[in-house]
Amino acid sequence: MRIHGSRSAPAVIALALATSLSLASCGGGGERPNTDVGKGTGPVADPASPQTVTFFSWVGNEPQMKKMAAEFHDKHPNITIKFENAPAEQAQQVLSTRIAGNTAPDVAYINASDTNDYAARGALVDLGGYMSRSQVVKPDDYVDGFKTFVTWNGKMWGLPFDGETTGLFYRTDRFKEAGLAGPPKTWEEFKAAAAKLTDAANGKYGFEMFASEAAYYFYPWLYQAGGETLTQDGKDVAFDSAAGKTAAAFYVDLAKYAPRDYFNSNSYDGRVAFAKGDVAMYVAGAWFAGTLADEYPKITGKWAAAPLPDGAAGCKTTIAGDSLVMFNKTKVSDAAWLWMEFLSQPDNLAAWTYKTEGTLLPPTKALLGSDDLAKEKPVLKPFADLMACGVASAAPNPKYPRIETVLNEELSKAIYGEQTPAEALDNAATQGRAILARG
Structure with missing residues (x-):
């Protein structure tokens, strides 16, 4: 369960517990995920015609996120990112309601500890196919604790994006x-x-x-x-x-x-x-x-x-963190993956976490142990070192x-x-x- 560290004010645990309860009991369960999404060989190609990827989060108004979306559009002119925002303390309930109503977004930034619950209800895309084709996203690059959050039934259903110890x-x-x-x-x-x-x-x-x-x-x-x-x-x-x-x-x-x-x-x-x-x-x-x-x-x-x-x-x-997930109702899965992959590039992970005024940690081993992190944000060094002791509270x-x-x-x-x-x-x-x- 993600408790603290949101780009807005940290969420109150009482609210988080209540929304987790409603999340676990709401509709949308029992669906079988489409296991063919992402399968193929070679890097995912850009769409031949314009497509829009809806991105749900409580961070869509952050300047850094807007900057990354603009940079992404410059590199992928046929893909537009449409931000769908909700307050941090309401995001879980809003997203669960949308899943139940079959109006889920294409991609969402969520509390990482909620990933396996969404996956268990058949709401997410198994990202294994896409990761096998990516030169950017490699499962072994992620810190074990963060990877635990997004793993269910031996498969990864989300990409760790930021976190803390x-x-x-x-x-x-x-x-x-x-x-x-x-x-x-x-x-x-x-x-x-x-x-x-x-x-x-x-x-x-x-x-x-x-x-x-x-x-x-x-x-x-x-x-x-x-x-x-x-x-x-x-x-x-x-x-x-x-x-x-x-x-x-x-x-x-x-x-x-x-x-x-x-x-x-x-x-x-x-x-x-x-x-x-x-x-x-x-x-x-x-x-x-x-x-x-x-x-x-x-x-x-x-x-x-x-x-x-x-x-x-x-x-x-x-440890706690946030992850990127893709919902199985998406009609633009390749474009959605390209957005997730872009956000997961090391320079973007760094820009989103320790290279801002905040104190979030990047989710990859290379960035956590880098001299750059210690130089840019010395106060984070003890917390980065603690990652070796981290236990993901994702039962x-x-x-x-x-x-x-x-x-x-x-x-x-x-x-x-x-x-x-x-x-x-x-x-x-x-x-x-x-x-x-x-x-």
């Missing part, structure tokens, strides 16, 4: 005041630092938590403890394992070091507490670095980023978004102290297994 932001000034030499590297150090940085009587806290985003920010701890969301075959809930309960106990206990007033907030709105110095540690994606630099330049030099502390399973972190079952909604609700109750962490996982697992059992 989740890391630790910390106030270096608050750490210095508390006598802490640097960021915590283990769970034990993290909890000890959170306690030392907390002075609730004076409105100072070590950490910030958001009950409305409980599931998403639980996942790094789950993976670090050696747990998983679902079993490998995707047929059963796995987060209620012993490892999962260890992670939940640690995660929920951090609430005592967090300002309760922000529990019902979200991680975008909650940025204010970190900016003011009321909170010393903040777990977020790379988007947060850009937000701090843009909105709070006065605290530059008073914060830094670091990897999340290691758990029993070592270095693990969540192998299209019903998982509904389970995640339940998990979020139950963990939220635990954060508020209404039940124990173990009870939260048990309750979520019981409801999750009922969801999996339904047809």
Whole structure:
């Protein structure tokens, strides 16, 4: 599920969970994808007559996207890109409604974690045929975590386009005041630092938590403890394992070091507490670095980023991203592919991600490890390095978004102290297994 990093304001997880729920239950399922689309030999040729490719997204008004569309049209004069825009927080619902009404666009920019759900409902084109003919798009070029998002039943149904990893932001000034030499590297150090940085009587806290985003920010701890969301075959809930309960106990206990007033907030709105110095540690994606630099330049030099502390399973972190997909109702699939392929050129991926004022990461190994990224956007280097530890929260079952909604609700109750962490996982697992059992 894509939570943060959108070119507009980051999406609130509560909205994302709700729209994922409606997405999973809306119509459009059961269709068989056209497996012949993209088959052939040699590079895809331009159309002989004018064609229009509809492109759905919440980024169509971005200057860089408009610039790339103009450059594309110059190279492919018979293809016009028609932007169809929706607000980021409404995009999933709008697109799902269009799929159900058989009015899907040709291409869309979507939350990468939604790709397998659309694919499972037969709404997308298997891109294998096109990729086999491309000199630009090669599956092995993509970071494994990003590729996981767009893979279903062993096939790629989307092209990773941008993303981020989740890391630790910390106030270096608050750490210095508390006598802490640097960021915590283990769970034990993290909890000890959170306690030392907390002075609730004076409105100072070590950490910030958001009950409305409980599931998403639980996942790094789950993976670090050696747990998983679902079993490998995707047929059963796995987060209620012993490892999962260890992670939940640690995660929920951090609430005592967090300002309760922000529990019902979200991680975008909650940025204010970190900016003011009321909170010393903040777990977020790379988007947060850009937000701090843009909105709070006065605290530059008073914060830094670091990897999340290691758990029993070592270095693990969540990743999120966006992908490009082609819908199987398209009548201009070759032209649509040429647009997707153009956007996937290395210079365009760089221009869209780290060579802008934002802090998105490119999805390819070559760009992530490049000297150019470190030079152009040094603040992104720790997050690029974290990609080796990235785990894609794309559970192998299209019903998982509904389970995640339940998990979020139950963990939220635990954060508020209404039940124990173990009870939260048990309750979520019981409801999750009922969801999996339904047809």
